[in-house]
Amino acid sequence: MTGHHTLRETELAIERQLSGAPVRHDAMMAVSNIYRAAAAIRQHFEASVLRGADLTWTAFVVLWVVWIWEEMETRHVAEEAGISKGTLTGVARTLEGRGLLERASHATDGRRVLLRLTDKGHELMRELFPAFNAEEAFVVERLSRSQNQALTESLRTVIEHLEEGGEERRAALRAESPPPPRRSGRRPRG
Template sequence: MPGHRSITEAEKLAAAKLGGIPIRREQMAAVANIYRAASAVRQHLENSVLRGSDLTWTAFVVLWVVWVWGESETRHVAEEAGISKGTLTGVVRTLESRGLLRRADHPSDGRLVLLSLTDEGEEFMRRVFPAFNEEEAFVTAGLSDAECRSLAEGSSARTGFSPRRRESGNTVVTPTTGPGPEPGAGRPGTTAGRGHVTAP
């Protein structure tokens, strides 16, 4: 089964399949492992913190962005959260129905919508984010503070990009200095087996 293969096995299988195709193998492995690590951390945080609050990762990131930035236009929230406007619309409806987020018309442009946290949303983030951060500390427990800073700065400088400028086939990407937005072993006691704002 694919889910049971080790990273090394997967890399060997990929190399065998690609054969003589000219590719940058080290870069392929780096991106694949960044993706695996991000997926593992996301799954752990969803299972250990967000499940108890009945929130998806995307909904939490939207709350985080609005909490940090304060009242913001929907287009800016979508950009910072790394999601489409269409996805944001559904997330906002859910958070509104739970009393965590409110929408308001822009005072000078009726085409724009502003998002802000309700008092309940503010209280929710003050209560839940410390628990979220505790799990962030858990998944990085093997690193020193200096190593965490180095990892954050290195990831920001090397892997951040936004969809503009540099054309590569049909894809247009632009390197940027800011980090992007969004399953390991479970921590004992859990169910598990941030744009220009650093996403949680």
């Protein structure tokens, strides 16, 4: 159970609340289950394999991205990890303080910062990843190899669709509904 209610209880409540509504129930359930699965997986990893390493999911993803790409500009690390640059700043400081990550100036532009793992960070990832992968296998152990491949392909299709057409769709939706004015906390001028 990933929340207060089981998946089935949630699905029944949704059916009750939205019966007869003109919505794509199949799309809603697919996206809802992607979200719930991601949350359940994240919680499982943080309470198991990452707990022993004293890492949050986000910290692990940052380490993973930098480990895989070896050295990367902060803005690209944030994009790859799916977090804001502000969140990355805090996570990177924590990882740097633990001696796992280091910052370096960009060779041609001093305003840009690169991240790379320290020797200690490399050692942690080499030790941690086999245990992490064992939990990945646990998460999907009820699926056959062919089901895992089908799931992978289905999710890849969703991701590629968003990569190819998502920005255009978001721009069109923003144009139809401009954001409300920012609230500065000040009273409007008379």
